[in-house]
Amino acid sequence: MKQKKIAPSLLSADFTNIAKDIQMVEQGGAHLLHVDVMDGHFVPNLTFGPFIIQAIKRAASIPLDVHLMIESPGTYIDAYADAGADYITVHAEVAPHLHRVIQQIKKKGKKAGVSLNPHTPISVLENILQDIDLVLIMSVNPGFGGQSFIPNTIKKLHDLNAMLKLHNAEHIEIEVDGGIKLDNIREVSDAGCDVFVSGSGIFAETEPKATIRKMIEVLA
Ligand code: DX5
Ligand code: ZN
Numbered sequence: 001m002k003q004k005k006i007a008p009s010l011l012s013a014d015f016t017n018i019a020k021d022i023q024m025v026e027q028g029g030a031h032l033l034h035v036d037v038m039d040g041h042f043v044p045n046l047t048f049g050p051f052i053i054q055a056i057k058r059a060a061s062i063p064l065d066v067h068l069m070i071e072s073p074g075t076y077i078d079a080y081a082d083a084g085a086d087y088i089t090v091h092a093e094v095a096p097h098l099h100r101v102i103q104q105i106k107k108k109g110k111k112a113g114v115s116l117n118p119h120t121p122i123s124v125l126e127n128i129l130q131d132i133d134l135v136l137i138m139s140v141n142p143g144f145g146g147q148s149f150i151p152n153t154i155k156k157l158h159d160l161n162a163m164l165k166l167h168n169a170e171h172i173e174i175e176v177d178g179g180i181k182l183d184n185i186r187e188v189s190d191a192g193c194d195v196f197v198s199g200s201g202i203f204a205e206t207e208p209k210a211t212i213r214k215m216i217e218v219l220a
Contacts, residue, residue, distance in 0.1 A: 002173060002194045004219040005031035006212055007065050009177070009199030010056065011047065011145045019059040025202065028212030032065040032087070034177070034197045036142075037080070039070035042094050043143035050076070050083035057084030065195075067115065067177065069142045070094070074101045081108035089113030089136045089175075092124050102131045113175070117142065118150050122160050129169040134195070135160060139188075140178030145199040149179030149188075157191035182211055186218050
């Protein structure tokens with residue numbers, strides 16, 4: 001049985017006081033800090049370079065889960081690894097040499113993840129399963145926080161779990177990103193999710209700490 005983990009997405013945090021928000025979610029019991037890196041090409045938004053990741057790392061005591069929504073991810077693996085990422089996840093859609101990029105991540109001693117957009121079939125993972133630690137299923141179109149959970153994700157999660165079983169790869173963590181809140185986290189968990197990214201579902205709540213605690217309770 002894999003551990004269920006909550007990964008608050010810092011995209012929805014207060015950037016005038018990021019250290020305070022990091023401390024807050026850590027006190028609530030968060031397991032990972034999800035950091036969304038966007039390049040304005042693969043997705044229509046821009047966020048953090050390695051320098052900001054370094055600062056986040058200094059303020060954090062839990063691992064950094066870095067989600068690269070960027071073209072040519074291979075060019076930047078070393079920079080994000082050196083900046084303090086613990087997990088590095090790249091999108092299959094922008095990695096024609098996915099195997100090589102995964103090896104780059106592992107060579108840096110980091111956990112390697114592959115992310116799929118809502119329309120990307122899980123079959124692209126079939127020949128990389130032996131090399132990865134995590135699959136990140138997008139449950140919104142990447143680029144922005146605060147969007148609604150795409151319902152077809154539930155079927156995709158069931159199919160992915162069956163695929164991991166078939167290939168003896170059940171050790172791989174399944175992460176879901178986008179539109180997860182206290183009111184749907186149970187359904188996502190029941191479909192076979194292990195790592196729950198939540199941005200607005202935590203930071204836009206009046207009591208973010210209590211919300212994380214409740215999420216953990218719901219998953220227990
Ligand atoms: C979207 C990002 C998400 C985002 C999720 O492209 O990958 O991590 O922060 O935000 P919510 O939880 O608000 O949908
Ligand atoms: Zn993300």
